Amino acid sequence: MPKAAVSSEAEKSKLIGNDLFARGKYSAAIEAYTEARLCSPKWEVPLVNRALCYKKQGKWDKVAEDCVAALQLGSELPKAEYMLGLSFLERGDYKSAETHLQKALDLARNKGATMLDDIWKELARAKYALWTA
Template identity: 40%
Template structure:
């Protein structure tokens, strides 16, 4: 079989959702014609369907090394990168795919734009979660400092009024600090 026939067979297998078998066909096509980027992007899409993110990234990068204007190469790369948490790189790839698709007048419907929005949202969620965790840590730290200061002041009052009743002074200190919590 020729490389193109192997690719066509891989496409038929892909349509039947036989992704492993399709990968095998695309791999054989690549062996026969290693400088055809489409074979790599087709195989990358199979890897995406199988959630094999690293292999998809590798195939996309290989295809893009041969042709930087491949919309599918950037699109699939962006999809795989977002799954591994590389949000900035994913967004850059998806933005490039979106721009190239517009330049080349290719219609991907809302697929690329939707993936781009999703990647941006995931990145925002990670940043927001980190910000919230930092805020919680800061609040915990400040509460501890306030509590320690309250204890220090109470102990100081107790030391000053060793033999006398200092209940009123302690209440004043507690009241002062209660506004801080």
């Protein structure tokens, strides 16, 4: 979603969520990101940020739910693909993990993302799990 189409209330809630996340208050950050999502339902950023909070809490089903919703908005989001891949990896679906982590790697390369090392590491873990399964 173009930045101009995001409501000021949504942006404010996202910033509050970011501050809460930085302080380790993940449940409160989830509430702030949920508020941002309600204000701008077609904005994928609050979904990805909320998924990151769920990741910190180990709630892998919720991570997957938010990442799928973000990706359905039509965006190519390496971070969402990465966390979706992690959610599959943590839940033992190694083939789906490999698929989404590879997509995250491809997207991150194209966008010059800083998370390439993390993606490589988790992709290797997924491939190893597939190989040893």
